[in-house]
Amino acid sequence: MKNLIVFFLFLFILTISRNAFAQVYKTEVGNVEFLSKASLNEFTGESAKLNGLIDLEKNVLDFFIDLNTLKTGIGLRDRHMRENYLETKKYPFAEFVGKIKEVVSLKPGESQNVTAVGKFKIHGVEREISVPGKLTALSVNEVKLDAQFKVLLSDYNIDIPKVVFYELAEEQTVTLSVNLKK
Amino acid sequence: MKFRFIALVLLLAQPAFAQLERKLASETQEVELIFHAPRHINLLTVEPLDKKTLHFAIMHTFGPLNGGIQNLYGLDNGANIQFSFEYALSDKFSLAASRSSRDKFYNLYGRYHLLTQTQDNKIPFSLSLMGGAGVNTSDYTFLQEANPNFTDRTSYAAQIMIARKFSDKISLQVSPMMAYFNDPNPIYLIDGDQNLYLALGLSGKYKITGKSSLTFQYIPNLNSDLRSNVGVGIDIEAGGHVFQMYFVTSQALNEQYLLASNNGRIGEEFRIGFNVNRVFATGRRKK
Numbered sequence: 001m002k003n004l005i006v007f008f009l010f011l012f013i014l015t016i017s018r019n020a021f022a023q024v025y026k027t028e029v030g031n032v033e034f035l036s037k038a039s040l041n042e043f044t045g046e047s048a049k050l051n052g053l054i055d056l057e058k059n060v061l062d063f064f065i066d067l068n069t070l071k072t073g074i075g076l077r078d079r080h081m082r083e084n085y086l087e088t089k090k091y092p093f094a095e096f097v098g099k100i101k102e103v104v105s106l107k108p109g110e111s112q113n114v115t116a117v118g119k120f121k122i123h124g125v126e127r128e129i130s131v132p133g134k135l136t137a138l139s140v141n142e143v144k145l146d147a148q149f150k151v152l153l154s155d156y157n158i159d160i161p162k163v164v165f166y167e168l169a170e171e172q173t174v175t176l177s178v179n180l181k182k
Numbered sequence: 183m184k185f186r187f188i189a190l191v192l193l194l195a196q197p198a199f200a201q202l203e204r205k206l207a208s209e210t211q212e213v214e215l216i217f218h219a220p221r222h223i224n225l226l227t228v229e230p231l232d233k234k235t236l237h238f239a240i241m242h243t244f245g246p247l248n249g250g251i252q253n254l255y256g257l258d259n260g261a262n263i264q265f266s267f268e269y270a271l272s273d274k275f276s277l278a279a280s281r282s283s284r285d286k287f288y289n290l291y292g293r294y295h296l297l298t299q300t301q302d303n304k305i306p307f308s309l310s311l312m313g314g315a316g317v318n319t320s321d322y323t324f325l326q327e328a329n330p331n332f333t334d335r336t337s338y339a340a341q342i343m344i345a346r347k348f349s350d351k352i353s354l355q356v357s358p359m360m361a362y363f364n365d366p367n368p369i370y371l372i373d374g375d376q377n378l379y380l381a382l383g384l385s386g387k388y389k390i391t392g393k394s395s396l397t398f399q400y401i402p403n404l405n406s407d408l409r410s411n412v413g414v415g416i417d418i419e420a421g422g423h424v425f426q427m428y429f430v431t432s433q434a435l436n437e438q439y440l441l442a443s444n445n446g447r448i449g450e451e452f453r454i455g456f457n458v459n460r461v462f463a464t465g466r467r468k469k
Contacts, residue, residue: 066207075232076461079214
């Protein structure tokens with residue numbers, strides 16, 4: 001009996017400790033865009049299905065996206081992108097897991113430049129990258145993250161076509177704009 | 183002892199960094215790219231277009247190879263060229279217009295995608311319908327008899343396309359086809375003299391690398407004595423374009439003429455054929 005009380009006490013502590021200190025913000029509808037700027041063709045691909053988590057207490061973040069949700073505006077191009085470039089059947093996700101270098105302390109309305117360092121994984125290849133971004137506290141319960149970084153396709157073993165190479169850029173610019181809520 | 187236990191629990195109570203669970207945005211997924219493009223050698227495929235996109239294909243077939251180097255393997259004989267534009271009014275339905283130089287033939291047709299194969303095999307194949315009408319606009323004023331009128335120059339085509347991607351490498355399509363000529367006038371560049379032609383289009387794709395496939399087509403005629411059409415080739419996807427190069431036994435490019443034309447013997451009278459496919463987005467994208 002006494003043990004049971006102790007057990008529930010622990011459970012209680014566990015619960016409040018989570019609620020009181022947690023600084024975890026999440027979303028499943030973040031916006032992400034990539035820009036391919038080749039000499040003869042410029043296009044963007046977009047998705048509003050970026051899943052993300054930022055924990056400001058532990059200074060960690062975790063983002064992933066189902067690459068099947070990326071749309072470039074031309075269906076056949078999307079299908080070719082999925083099947084031949086990103087190979088989404090084998091590697092459905094692009095993900096970033098990392099830490100925020102700075103200590104973040106924000107009051108609602110304030111923003112702060114931050115740098116995230118961590119592992120970016122796409123097409124089955126994982127690389128250490130560093131991403132500069134801006135974190136804005138929209139309210140007590142909501143933060144906004146804007147970030148941009150460049151991805152070299154060859155770094156991730158994504159071939160660009162050798163025959164018509166002017167259509168797809170080797171360097172892709174990825175832009176994130178995400179609102180995360182507690 | 184008990185305090186140690188409490189300390190341990192408190193330590194564990196520190197919320198551990200929980201990674202998000204990686205889950206796909208949608209459970210059932212359609213099988214994509216059964217073929218590289220809406221065209222496969224000469225036949226249409228089940229490959230759909232997205233709403234408001236335009237597919238442009240330019241197709242050529244040259245003279246027979248057996249002219250040898252003297253005729254540069256048929257390239258000197260002049261090509262039958264077909265331009266086609268297909269516009270998707272919705273993700274399921276598209277309208278197209280094409281023009282082949284052989285008999286200056288204009289064709290209007292539509293494609294409707296009824297079923298799409300899914301990865302979980304709930305729908306094991308894709309099924310699309312095609313129907314169209316065309317008119318021969320060649321000038322026949324040199325004829326002794328009356329110039330064929332519009333109705334006499336009109337012909338129709340219809341087909342059901344059933345395709346399945348069996349594996350990442352192999353896709354097959356079966357297309358029962360028909361063509362109907364109001365007047366199969368011998369002056370037209372067709373070889374049959376029947377009004378109605380029935381055939382079974384068979385298309386195959388075997389992927390050899392990420393962006394290229396070997397292609398195959400065989401169109402056995404079901405109700406005529408014309409030799410059947412055979413084609414073999416290669417599809418190459420090159421960042422935005424799909425190039426299709428092939429050897430085929432007929433110069434015909436549209437459905438009506440494919441079914442009503444005689445074909446060369448395999449091996450002896452192959453011709454070089456070449457298609458370029460490109461898809462364009464029209465209209466502005468919503469930001």
